[in-house]
Amino acid sequence: MSIAANIEEFKKLLPPGVELVAVSKFHPVEKIREAYNAGQREFGESRVQELLSKHLDLPSDIRWHFIGHLQTNKVKQLVGIPYLIESVDSLRLLEMIDIESGKKGIVSKVLMQVHVAEEDTKFGFYPDELLEFFKKGDHRNLKSTVICGIMGMATNTDDTAKVKNDFKRLHFIFQEISRQYGHELPYFTGLSMGMSGDWKIAVEEGANIVRIGSLIFGLRE
Numbered sequence: 001m002s003i004a005a006n007i008e009e010f011k012k013l014l015p016p017g018v019e020l021v022a023v024s025k026f027h028p029v030e031k032i033r034e035a036y037n038a039g040q041r042e043f044g045e046s047r048v049q050e051l052l053s054k055h056l057d058l059p060s061d062i063r064w065h066f067i068g069h070l071q072t073n074k075v076k077q078l079v080g081i082p083y084l085i086e087s088v089d090s091l092r093l094l095e096m097i098d099i100e101s102g103k104k105g106i107v108s109k110v111l112m113q114v115h116v117a118e119e120d121t122k123f124g125f126y127p128d129e130l131l132e133f134f135k136k137g138d139h140r141n142l143k144s145t146v147i148c149g150i151m152g153m154a155t156n157t158d159d160t161a162k163v164k165n166d167f168k169r170l171h172f173i174f175q176e177i178s179r180q181y182g183h184e185l186p187y188f189t190g191l192s193m194g195m196s197g198d199w200k201i202a203v204e205e206g207a208n209i210v211r212i213g214s215l216i217f218g219l220r221e
């Protein structure tokens with residue numbers, strides 16, 4: 001099937017209110033253009049250089065989501081370009097985004113990445129760590145950054161009960177933060193979870209942003 005058909009089919013399955021981010025990492029601009037011509041505007045990239053170069057080559061109304069691990073020394077280059085940085089995984093990174101956004105006179109929208117999966121290799125705050133961050137009130141010190149929700153990944157496993165439980169935990173943390181600190185976080189609405197292999201479970205568990213790569217673009221080169 002074509003990319004346009006993949007998007008059309010996928011959107012038929014996606015409940016209203018759930019936003020599709022087409023993860024275009026490692027795919028060439030021609031493929032992104034195909035998706036764009038089919039009406040898709042939200043795209044996900046995981047590398048700074050790749051996002052910056054694609055941003056230059058493609059229409060300016062694309063809303064780029066940065067979804068990869070962001071090194072602090074690349075923040076300066078990146079801020080101001082993406083619509084949303086979904087993968088804030090440390091306080092140092094958050095501070096750096098805030099400082100560099102301030103210098104540029106812009107406001108950056110971010111999601112806090114939460115680590116619930118079993119693998120050690122995945123980045124993100126542990127749930128307790130993130131709750132502690134809000135408890136201490138550190139979010140009130142941000143001047144040029146708006147926290148718009150959380151992002152997370154489930155364990156990479158065929159055990160759907162395990163995956164479901166990971167998403168339940170992410171949803172719970174999202175709700176706890178909303179419940180306790182929502183009055184101070186007017187834009188805290190995004191729960192980004194679910195990829196090609198597990199998005200249905202993620203949506204059942206409350207995701208309102210899904211990040212889909214291979215189901216739309218095929219396998220990455």
Ligand SMILES: *Cc1c(COP(=O)(O)O)cnc(C)c1O
Binds near residue numbers: 023194197215
């Ligand atoms: C690559 C990636 C995706 C998309 O993965 P698919 O399995 O191709 O849908 C989603 N989220 C993150 C953080 C990724 O790195």
